Amino acid sequence: MDSEYHYYITYIIALRAGFGKDEAYKIAYSSQYTDDNNEPYEINSNKADVYKNYISQTFNILKPKEELLRIYPMFHFFPGTLDEIVNKSLPRRDGKFHLLNTIPGNSNGQKLMQDALKSKNFHLIGITTHMFADTYSHQNFVGFKDEINSMKGFLKKLIPSIGHTKAGYNPDWPALKWTDDRFVSKYSEIDNKDRFLKASEHIFELYCRYGQGYLPDTIEDGKKELVPALREAIGDYDSKNKRKNERIERYKNLIGNDFIEYDEDSWFDSTVSWMSDPETIGSSQVKRIYSWKENHEESDWYKFQEAVKNHQKAAEEVLSPTFEKMDITKLDIW
Numbered sequence: 322m323d324s325e326y327h328y329y330i331t332y333i334i335a336l337r338a339g340f341g342k343d344e345a346y347k348i349a350y351s352s353q354y355t356d357d358n359n360e361p362y363e364i365n366s367n368k369a370d371v372y373k374n375y376i377s378q379t380f381n382i383l384k385p386k387e388e389l390l391r392i393y394p395m396f397h398f399f400p401g402t403l404d405e406i407v408n409k410s411l412p413r414r415d416g417k418f419h420l421l422n423t424i425p426g427n428s429n430g431q432k433l434m435q436d437a438l439k440s441k442n443f444h445l446i447g448i449t450t451h452m453f454a455d456t457y458s459h460q461n462f463v464g465f466k467d468e469i470n471s472m473k474g475f476l477k478k479l480i481p482s483i484g485h486t487k488a489g490y491n492p493d494w495p496a497l498k499w500t501d502d503r504f505v506s507k508y509s510e511i512d513n514k515d516r517f518l519k520a521s522e523h524i525f526e527l528y529c530r531y532g533q534g535y536l537p538d539t540i541e542d543g544k545k546e547l548v549p550a551l552r553e554a555i556g557d558y559d560s561k562n563k564r565k566n567e568r569i570e571r572y573k574n575l576i577g578n579d580f581i582e583y584d585e586d587s588w589f590d591s592t593v594s595w596m597s598d599p600e601t602i603g604s605s606q607v608k609r610i611y612s613w614k615e616n617h618e619e620s621d622w623y624k625f626q627e628a629v630k631n632h633q634k635a636a637e638e639v640l641s642p643t644f645e646k647m648d649i650t651k652l653d654i655w
């Protein structure tokens with residue numbers, strides 16, 4: 322999924338589930354920023370105690386597999402349980418299974434969602450929502466370099482089989498129908514709109530049950546209003562993703578007057594100052610020195626970074642039995 326879902330649709334779901342306008346904005350921003358948080362920083366005014374953030378996305382698919390494991394399964398391809406992988410993986414032409422297979426709405430992801438919602442930490446809720454939504458769009462891919470991700474085509478052979486790289490943007494566009502040739506013909510035709518609406522319904526229910534405490538009948542009424550509204554906003558199928566801006570305008574209308582545009586730099590810029598390192602000025606690689614602005618511990622950027630660390634810790638605890646089965650004992654935090 323891209324910003325269409327992680328920011329705009331998540332924003333809509335949070336508001337419909339009863340979160341306040343500030344809370345919904347923080348949830349949606351954190352959900353989208355999980356994709357944009359791809360730069361490691363070292364921050365400190367006096368260098369006595371350097372603060373390091375954890376990145377939650379990397380676009381360099383050639384990084385070592387341990388680093389990709391720290392990011393991809395934790396934030397973008399969260400695996401199901403062994404039972405779910407055996408019983409809910411789509412039937413493949415080659416008959417293979419993988420311990421890190423992403424299962425839509427899986428119970429591992431539900432546990433992290435429930436815990437995040439109960440914490441009332443809106444930055445953590447946004448990060449975990451990103452992970453959980455991606456279990457629907459990234460289903461049946463693994464966040465690992467493996468031929469189980471491989472697809473047909475000469476050019477695709479030149480791309481490493483990591484995540485859905487060989488499928489390109491196909492899994493991420495909400496109004497797309499496409500073919501996943503890894504599966505038997507009965508299951509190979511993919512309807513993203515259907516997947517995205519199912520994700521929205523599930524997230525809405527989790528928000529209501531564990532975040533807002535809605536009664537079951539109220540949840541069902543809410544879903545009956547939410548799903549048709551999102552279906553209409555996504556609109557007709559769009560094979561080239563050319564009508565994205567039109568869809569975004571419809572999402573904004575559903576959000577209403579309280580909508581705040583997403584600016585990926587705003588949280589960072591309001592929290593961190595920087596200057597050029599005098600020792601590198603004039604060289605081909607000028608470095609920056611970063612320092613905190615006032616009251617940084619109360620800032621959204623700092624709270625988001627701490628939530629990333631909390632999410633990773635919780636995700637590692639859930640996935641540790643799977644990693645042990647794969648003989649993986651150490652993950653690079655960067």
